[in-house]
Amino acid sequence: MNAALDPTTLAESAHARMVRVAEEVAAQHAADVDAKGRFPAETFEALKRERLLGVWIPKEYGGEGISLTEMCDLVSRLGQACGSSAMIYGMHQIKMSSLIRHSGESPWHQDYMRECASDQLLLGSATTEGGIGGDLRNSICAVEVEGDRYRLTKQATCISYGRSADAILATCRRGPDSASSDQVMVVCKKGDYTLRETVGWDTMGMRGTRSEGFELISAGDARQIFVAPFGEIAAQSMLAMAHIIWCATWFGIAADTVVKSQAFVRAEAKKKPGVVPPGALRLAEVSASLQKMKSLLVAGIARYEAALADEALMNTLSFIAELNTIKVSASELGIEIAQKALMITGLAGYRNEGPFSIARNYRDLLSAAIMINNDRILGNTANLLLMSKVDTSIGG
């Protein structure tokens, strides 16, 4: 793909570039991506062309060093056009956050970050594993290191855009004798691995993410293994980033249903001047739910940024519980919003086609509760609450 720098591109803000990609490309192809369950290739060509894949990387490594708020805004903007594209873009940025935060003293990872920025590489993720499911903090597979080389085979039951990624960041045990929770993460670069499909991807929603299952067989330079233990990566960047960036994706998809509801109510009002359309009250209700969802997201971002400034906060039980709760609540609110939007738009919303259709949004939002199952997250939060006080403060 051509990721060559267009000199006019960077004169514009990342937001303006994303609006262009969302409106001119992603929205145009979203229905076809969904119907065919295919990777949104045109959108990712455009994101690369606009140099939006490496935009979060710090400037000293060739990126633009945008803030987490700006990143969430980009994800959400894309989500208003195509949910699958936003989820892929978001998952890529979650992986990028691990490189940004945990490259530390590793020249290999620092160089790779530069490569990601210059070549606009797309990063995928293999945490889910056969026999483990969504239990991120345990692995069955193990990396084997011999001399300066690593070898890894993983039954990865779900790798989104696995065939289209430039690298897959895979979790595994530190070695064949390690405990299941003694994990590391490896950057498996394209060319270093083969993927044998084990499970297809014909789903209700998020069809364009192509989250197929594969046997991942990889070998490469042992320096590609992150120096930081995966437990640290999960606690300090990955889990919080996943919850916040997923939340931004769902917010964008849900926001689009509210925009469509508003357009529907306005069209009804035009048809019968002087009569308040029946959906108007529900529109006020659904916009309040959207505002709640936004408040959760903004609170999560603020909490994470406060924790970046004071790392001790990141390991507190209340921080983890709060981020868990934001994910669970946002995933529930997304569906609540889509349901309310359906009541407003009626049959026009229920149809798969037409300007007021919210069918794709609804189906995409259904994945939110199972993307790391809410019951699993609530179970984890319940354990934390047995050991910590309920946070009743307002100032954090």
Ligand SMILES: Cc1cc2nc3c(=O)[nH]c(=O)nc-3n(C[C@H](O)[C@H](O)[C@H](O)COP(=O)(O)OP(=O)(O)OC[C@H]3O[C@@H](n4cnc5c(N)ncnc54)[C@H](O)[C@@H]3O)c2cc1C
């Ligand atoms: C759109 C999408 C894209 C994805 N992309 C990727 C990707 O790129 N890479 C990747 O690695 N993964 C990916 N995943 C997988 C995701 O991260 C989770 O691992 C997956 O959704 C969990 O699947 P599961 O429900 O089958 O498994 P589990 O989480 O194992 O849950 C199985 C069932 O067991 C129950 N359960 C299990 N454990 C508990 C518990 N402790 N408490 C309560 N109930 C429990 C739940 O009710 C659930 O129904 C993606 C998922 C989706 C939906």
